[in-house]
Structure formats: C-alpha cells, structure tokens
Amino acid sequence: xxxxxxxxxxxxxxxxxxxxxxxxxxxxxxxxxxxxxxxxxxxxxxxxxxxxxxxxxxxxxxxxxxxxxxxxxxxxxxxxxxxxxxxxxxxxxxxxxxxxxxxxxxxxxxxxxxxxxxxxxxxxxxxxxxxxxxxxxxxxxxxxxxxxxxxxxxxxxxxxxxxxxxxxxxxxxxxxxxxxxxxxxxxxxxxxxxxxxxxxxxxxxxxxxxxxxxxxxxxxxxxxxxxxxxxxxxxxxxxxxxxxxxxxxxxx
Amino acid sequence: xxxxxxxxxxxxxxxxxxxxxxxxxxxxxxxxxxxxxxxxxxxxxxxxxxxxxxxxxxxxxxxxxxxxxxxxxxxxxxxxxxxxxxxxxxxxxxxxxxxxxxxxxxxxxxxxxxxxxxxxxxxxxxxxxxxxxxxxxxxxxxxxxxxxxxxxxxxxxxxxxxxxxxxxxxxxxxxxxxxxxxxxxxxxxxxxxxxxxxxxxxxxxxxxxxxxxxxxxxxxxxxxxxxxxxxxxxxxxxxxxxxxxxxxxxxxxxx
Ligand SMILES: Nc1ncnc2c1ncn2[C@@H]1O[C@H](COP(=O)(O)OP(=O)(O)O)[C@@H](O)[C@H]1O
Ligand SMILES: [Mg+2]
Numbered sequence: 013x014x015x016x017x018x019x020x021x022x023x024x025x026x027x028x029x030x031x032x033x034x035x036x037x038x039x040x041x042x043x044x045x046x047x048x049x050x051x052x053x054x055x056x057x058x059x060x061x062x063x064x065x066x067x068x069x070x071x072x073x074x075x076x077x078x079x080x081x082x083x084x085x086x087x088x089x090x091x092x093x094x095x096x097x098x099x100x101x102x103x104x105x106x107x108x109x110x111x112x113x114x115x116x117x118x119x120x121x122x123x124x125x126x127x128x129x130x131x132x133x134x135x136x137x138x139x140x141x142x143x144x145x146x147x148x149x150x151x152x153x154x155x156x157x158x159x160x161x162x163x164x165x166x167x168x169x170x171x172x173x174x175x176x177x178x179x180x181x182x183x184x185x186x187x188x189x190x191x192x193x194x195x196x197x198x199x200x201x202x203x204x205x206x207x208x209x210x211x212x213x214x215x216x217x218x219x220x221x222x223x224x225x226x227x228x229x230x231x232x233x234x235x236x237x238x239x240x241x242x243x244x245x246x247x248x249x250x251x252x253x254x255x256x257x258x259x260x261x262x263x264x
Numbered sequence: 265x266x267x268x269x270x271x272x273x274x275x276x277x278x279x280x281x282x283x284x285x286x287x288x289x290x291x292x293x294x295x296x297x298x299x300x301x302x303x304x305x306x307x308x309x310x311x312x313x314x315x316x317x318x319x320x321x322x323x324x325x326x327x328x329x330x331x332x333x334x335x336x337x338x339x340x341x342x343x344x345x346x347x348x349x350x351x352x353x354x355x356x357x358x359x360x361x362x363x364x365x366x367x368x369x370x371x372x373x374x375x376x377x378x379x380x381x382x383x384x385x386x387x388x389x390x391x392x393x394x395x396x397x398x399x400x401x402x403x404x405x406x407x408x409x410x411x412x413x414x415x416x417x418x419x420x421x422x423x424x425x426x427x428x429x430x431x432x433x434x435x436x437x438x439x440x441x442x443x444x445x446x447x448x449x450x451x452x453x454x455x456x457x458x459x460x461x462x463x464x465x466x467x468x469x470x471x472x473x474x475x476x477x478x479x480x481x482x483x484x485x486x487x488x489x490x491x492x493x494x495x496x497x498x499x500x501x502x503x504x505x506x507x508x509x510x511x512x513x514x515x516x517x518x519x
C-alpha cells in the first residue's frame with residue numbers, strides 16, 4: 013500500500029507538480045497555486061469595491077451590484093463556471109484560455125461572497141466612527157480608508173481566511189472546463205494507471221489538505237500577532253484563542 | 265438657501281439663521297435663530313428629545329437642514345459647495361461626541377495625530393510631537409501608546425478632546441460629553457473643558473452639568489420641542505427663568 017503511494021509519487025511527481033510543462037501548458041500544483049493566489053489577490057480588492065458600491069448613495073452603483081451579488085450567491089459555482097465558459101468567448105469574440113475564464117469566475121464568485129462580509133463589517137461599526145472621521149474633516153473615501161475599512165477588515169479576518177481556503181478548494185472545479193490544475197493532473201495519472209484511483213486521489217486530498225491547513229495556520233498566526241499588539245480588554249469580540257476554531261467551522 | 269448669513273469678517277463665530285429641520289413629518293428644529301460670538305461659551309440645555317443633538321450636529325453639517333443657513337466665520341456651511349470645501353470647513357470645527365467615538369484600531373497618540381497628517385498634510389513627526397503636547401495638556405501623556413479600549417471613559421473623552429484640538433479649530437462643539445461617564449469621571453472632563461474656556465476657546469456645549477453652565481457659560485440657550493425658548497446669562501437663567509417650560513425644566517433638575 014505505502015509502496016503504491018511512493019511509486020506513484022516517484023513516477024508522476026513532475027506531472028503533478030507542473031503538468032505537461034514545458035511541452036504543454038503549465039499545470040499541476042503550480043497552476044493551482046497560481047490560480048488560487050491570483051483569485052485571492054483580485055477577489056480581495058474587488059470585494060471591497062463591491063461592498064462600497066452596495067453601500068453607495070448612488071443607485072446606479074448600488075442596484076446593479078446588489079443584483080450581481082444576489083445572483084452570484086444564489087447560483088452554484090459550477091453553473092457560473094459553465095456560464096462564463098460559454099458566454100465570455102461569445103462576448104469577446106476571442107478564444108479565451110480556460111485558465112483566465114476560471115480566474116474571472118472565481119474572482120466574481122468569491123468577491124461577491126467576501127463583499128457581503130465586508131459590508132456587514134462596515135455596517136456593524138455603526139455611524140459613530142464615520143461621524144467622528146467626518147467631523148475631523150476626512151472625506152468619505154478618506155474616512156473609509158483610514159477609519160472604517162481597517163477596523164472592518166480586521167474584524168473580518170476569520171471570514172476572509174475561510175473564503176481564501178474555499179477559493180483554493182474551488183479551483184478544483186476548473187476541471188470541468190479543462191483548466192490544467194492539480195486535479196486535472198491527478199486525473200491524468202489515474203487514467204494512465206487505471207487500477208489505483210484510491211491511492212491517486214488520496215494523494216490529491218492530502219496535498220489540498222496541507223495547502224488549506226497551512227494557509228489557515230499562517231493567517232491565524234498573523235491575526236494573533238495583531239491581537240497581541242492591541243492586547244488589553246479591547247475588542248472582546250475577537251478573542252485570539254477562539255479565532256482558529258471559528259475559521260475552521262466557518263468554512264463553506 | 266439664504267445667502268444673507270454669508271458675510272466676510274463676521275463678529276460671530278457661529279450664526280444660525282431660520283434653521284428648520286424635519287425627519288419626515290416630524291419637525292425637530294423650528295426656525296432656530298441664534299449666535300455664538302468669538303470666545304463665547306454657550307451651553308445648550310433642555311429636556312431629552314428636544315433637538316439639542318440635532319441642532320449641534322447641523323452646525324458642522326453632520327445633519328442636513330431643510331431651510332435656513334448656518335454661518336461659520338462668515339461662511340454658510342449649508343450652502344451648496346464641493347465636498348472638499350465642506351471637509352475643510354468641518355476640519356475647523358471641533359466636535360466631541362457623547363460616546364467618544366475614538367478610533368479603536370489606533371493608539372491614543374495615533375488617534376490624535378492621524379487627522380492632522382491625513383487631512384491637513386502635517387508631517388508625521390510634527391503631528392506626533394503636537395499630539396504628545398495635547399495629551400500632556402489633557403493629563404494623558406503617559407497613555408500615548410495605549411489603545412482606547414484600555415482607557416476609562418473619562419480618559420477616552422479627554423483623548424477625544426485632544427483629538428479635536430489637534431486640528432486647531434477656532435470653535436469646539438460638545439454634545440453631552442459627560443453623559444456616558446461614571447459620575448467619578450465627570451469632573452476630569454469638565455476641568456479640561458473649563459481650562460479650554462479659560463483660554464478663550466469658542467464653545468457650544470450641550471450638557472446637563474448645570475454647575476459647569478453656571479461657572480463657565482457666558483450664555484445658556486434653553487431649547488424645548490425644537491425651539492429656543494430662552495437665551496440668557498447663567499445667573500439670570502438660573503435665578504429667574506422667564507419661560508414656564510424653562511422653570512419646569514430647572515425644577516425637575518433640582519429633584
Ligand atoms: N435619524 C432620526 N430619524 C428620525 N427621528 C430622529 C432622528 N434623530 C433624532 N430624531 C428625533 O428627533 C428628536 C430630537 O432628537 P435629538 O436631537 O437627539 O434630541 P436631544 O439631543 O435633545 O435629546 C427626537 O424626538 C428624536 O426621536
Ligand atoms: Mg442628544
């Protein structure tokens with residue numbers, strides 16, 4: 013049994029790591045990591061912009077964004093992926109690579125989810141913080157940047173981590189539109205071996221688990237460091253010890 | 265909107281002219297006319313729900329009004345203007361809230377120095393030095409690196425006053441600055457306010473601290489149901505309130 017795992021890893025580690033590269037497109041774990049990192053990197057600012065649009069006093073920002081968030085949250089991610097897969101090339105008239113389609117889909121999807129968290133974080137601060145910032149002469153955006161968002165985002169850290177973890181897991185769905193990621197590589201391996209699906213997909217599961225777990229771990233220790241810096245009776249909503257547990261239980 | 269309230273070189277720091285404000289059908293402010301002279305300390309008192317907070321919040325336009333105008337140093341703060349212009353005017357009007365509203369994610373000294381840096385473009389080093397001086401002035405130099413959550417209510421309110429002063433406003437507004445405090449902490453905040461008044465700061469204070477009003481105020485405005493019913497120097501107001509509702513208000517306070 014153990015021997016099987018070692019043999020699979022010995023024979024296929026390069027395929028699992030980088031896919032067909034350099035003879036084909038970059039794939040495997042490398043592509044999963046790149047896709048996840050890009051999705052997270054874009055979804056984060058996008059979610060802030062979406063939340064600000066939903067809180068805007070201008071209807072022409074508020075209404076379309078509210079509709080987008082509701083639709084996105086109410087549809088399975090797989091539907092959204094297929095939809096983008098067929099519609100984006102139709103609109104743009106270009107042959108858009110599936111990697112890019114997956115990236116756009118993930119950014120919209122995770123951005124929409126995260127934007128609800130950002131919005132709730134902003135609203136839960138109450139009017140007093142905004143009033144205080146405005147009374148000191150800050151403009152709306154200045155108040156958001158220096159007063160509201162730093163607090164809202166800090167309170168959001170556990171939810172953000174779980175969204176990021178689920179982003180990594182969601183990249184696996186790229187399989188249906190042939191994004192050459194780790195899952196894709198594993199299924200190639202499985203197709204070649206035919207007789208060892210259990211071993212192949214267990215390796216896959218372990219790699220994803222390590223990936224998600226280490227992200228959670230890093231983020232939690234960052235969070236604890238911030239909490240320690242602000243130590244004291246403040247912010248009883250976020251006891252540092254309870255945070256990791258919350259992060260795990262909140263995963264979608 | 266009336267433009268008559270805008271005049272250069274006004275003798276008044278604040279001039280409120282024909283201000284009306286409604287929430288839906290409910291009229292909170294009914295044709296308010298009043299002035300605060302430079303260097304004057306005015307105390308606004310009146311029963312709860314009478315519109316005191318609403319009135320004082322219209323002075324720096326945290327609340328909009330339906331008609332009338334409020335001039336601050338001769339400029340109508342409720343006139344149509346670019347938001348950058350309004351922000352500039354606002355930064356010259358200090359405001360102290362009942363609930364302190366310190367920024368909990370910033371240390372005490374950062375609370376005080378942040379707005380001079382971000383709004384006025386003061387260099388961080390200068391703003392920091394100034395903030396430490398202001399904290400010293402309100403008796404909290406040793407708390408500069410604490411966070412608001414580590415301070416008592418009275419200490420937080422003193423930081424809030426220092427934060428407002430850091431913008432070097434010629435006028436300070438206070439909306440019940442001691443109402444959220446435990447009784448033993450009221451004195452420390454009032455004494456900071458007293459020293460400000462003694463230095464000649466123009467102040468408009470909503471407060472129920474009648475001792476403070478008696479000692480420090482130049483004039484009292486008594487407001488009830490959205491109207492200023494009486495304005496008088498404190499000795500006159502406390503000895504001979506003219507309006508029956510002012511008489512009843514004072515009688516209730518004594519019990
Ligand atoms: N945002 C609001 N919407 C509707 N009514 C309000 C609002 N803010 C205050 N009011 C009402 O206006 C009246 C005056 O309120 P306020 O100025 O806070 O009184 P005070 O500070 O004198 O206690 C109260 O009756 C209050 O219920
Ligand atoms: Mg009030």
